[in-house]
Amino acid sequence: MRSVLIAFIRRVPLLLPAFLFGLVEEGSAQIQKTTEAPYLIVLGTSQDAGTPQAGSHEHPAWKDPSKRKLATSLGLVDPNTGKTWMFEATPDFRQQWYDLDSAAGNMARDNASPGTTTRRAVPDGIFLTHAHIGHYTGLMFLGQESMGTTGVTVYAMERMADFLALNGPWDQLVRLNNISIRKLRPSVPIRLSDDLRVIPFLVPHRQEYSEVAGYRIEGPSRTALFIPDIDSWDDWDRMGHRIEAILETVAVAYLDGTFFAEGEIPGRDMSSFPHPLITVTMDRLSALSSAQRSKIRFIHLNHTNPASDAESAEAAMIRENGFGVASALEVFGL
Numbered sequence: 001m002r003s004v005l006i007a008f009i010r011r012v013p014l015l016l017p018a019f020l021f022g023l024v025e026e027g028s029a030q031i032q033k034t035t036e037a038p039y040l041i042v043l044g045t046s047q048d049a050g051t052p053q054a055g056s057h058e059h060p061a062w063k064d065p066s067k068r069k070l071a072t073s074l075g076l077v078d079p080n081t082g083k084t085w086m087f088e089a090t091p092d093f094r095q096q097w098y099d100l101d102s103a104a105g106n107m108a109r110d111n112a113s114p115g116t117t118t119r120r121a122v123p124d125g126i127f128l129t130h131a132h133i134g135h136y137t138g139l140m141f142l143g144q145e146s147m148g149t150t151g152v153t154v155y156a157m158e159r160m161a162d163f164l165a166l167n168g169p170w171d172q173l174v175r176l177n178n179i180s181i182r183k184l185r186p187s188v189p190i191r192l193s194d195d196l197r198v199i200p201f202l203v204p205h206r207q208e209y210s211e212v213a214g215y216r217i218e219g220p221s222r223t224a225l226f227i228p229d230i231d232s233w234d235d236w237d238r239m240g241h242r243i244e245a246i247l248e249t250v251a252v253a254y255l256d257g258t259f260f261a262e263g264e265i266p267g268r269d270m271s272s273f274p275h276p277l278i279t280v281t282m283d284r285l286s287a288l289s290s291a292q293r294s295k296i297r298f299i300h301l302n303h304t305n306p307a308s309d310a311e312s313a314e315a316a317m318i319r320e321n322g323f324g325v326a327s328a329l330e331v332f333g334l
Contacts, residue, residue: 038078038196038219038334041103042299043086043096044070045326047258048134050092051303059303069308069328071134072228072300074254075100076217078193083124085192087215087226089154093138097123099329125153127198129228131163131209139170142178151180155190157200158183160210184213195220196334203227204235206274219334222251228300230256231274233284244285247292252332255281257298257325260305260314278307278314282321293322301325 044050046069052059061067071090077100078084084104090096101121128136142149156164161183164170173179184190184200191197197218205212214227225246230236233243247253258275259265278298285293298318301307306314307325318325 036079037221038076038080038193040217040224040332040334041075041077041100042254042326042328042330043073043075043099044090044092045299045301045328046071046308047300047302047305048072048090048132049303050134051301051308053303056303061303067309069301069303070095074217074226075103076192076196077104078196079104081193083192085125085127085198086123087127087217088129088135088228089126089138089141090134091137093141096138097141103329103331122147122149122152125155125192127155127200127215128160129214129226130205130207130212131160132206132229135228136160136164139164139173139179143169143173144176144178147178149178151177153182154179155182155184155198155200157202157211157213158185159207160213163210186213189218201241202239203230204239205229205231216250217334222332222334223249224332224334225250225253225255227253227255229258230276232276233281244288244292247285247288247295251295253296254299254326255296256300257281257307258300258302258305260307264302264304278305278318282318282323285323286321290322294324297324297326297330299326 048071050071051067051069052061061069070092072088073090073092073096074087075096076085076087082104084100086096086100100123122142126139130136139154141147142152154164161181164179164181165174174181186200186202189197189199199216199218200213201216203212203214212229214225214230217224217226236243256275257278260278262277285296298307306312307318309315310325310327315325
């Protein structure tokens with residue numbers, strides 16, 4: 001399906017937003033159907049290690065490629081300027097940058113004669129959330145062993161920025177100017193264009209090497225929320241944020257859906273890697289209106305999460321309760 005969809009996008013890139021925006025309408029506000037509007041595209045929906053994971057040889061995705069899923073990432077496209085940005089640099093960076101650039105209609109075509117140097121397309125910027133493997137290790141593809149980029153802007157909170165600048169092999173990307181780190185501050189907007197800005201904020205999650213960020217992505221008409229990792233909504237309450245109040249200010253929310261329910265990983269203590277279970281999030285938000293609940297698209301699903309299968313009873317339960325699960329290559333207009 002991925003290859004068919006991307007092939008279609010590359011043939012008729014100007015039809016992309018109008019063609020796909022309806023995939024995530026689900027009761028939300030009227031979508032601005034114009035090729036001039038910035039839009040998000042989901043580049044991956046799985047937990048850091050993707051689906052299937054290393055060692056899980058019994059997973060059906062090993063034999064059925066249609067069940068494979070890339071690590072969680074979003075792409076942002078501004079058709080007015082032709083610029084693109086990525087949220088997260090995952091181990092699946094190669095495929096995700098290809099998908100984003102194809103969707104944006106900016107795939108560089110090498111029609112030059114042999115030996116001629118041509119431009120190699122790169123993202124205009126990459127926003128990182130934190131230093132767990134599925135969220136930043138794709139930066140390795142910007143280095144001299146691969147793309148050999150020059151000055152790609154990497155947006156990161158202060159501890160995350162220092163982690164990259166002071167630890168190998170990431171510090172080599174800085175020394176060789178493959179990347180240019182721009183430090184973020186909580187609640188201080190980054191303006192990408194006149195009508196497009198990104199606002200970082202802190203969320204509670206395991207901070208072995210860096211703090212953890214989430215993002216508001218504000219377009220000319222609508223705003224998206226991106227929180228792929230968080231320990232619990234109660235912990236965020238104690239930081240002065242309530243997800244219920246924030247949902248009122250956005251049109252779509254890509255939220256941590258790592259695990260569906262307790263006992264999902266037999267033989268392992270799930271408290272050692274806390275995430276709000278999808279069942280817990282749905283219980284907490286069950287009193288919200290259908291319009292509010294329909295804004296939520298669970299993302300960052302572990303390979304054990306049965307809801308990652310759209311035909312599963314768990315995925316059906318999510319839909320019946322008025323929520324949604326993010327799908328690869330779905331598009332949301334801003």
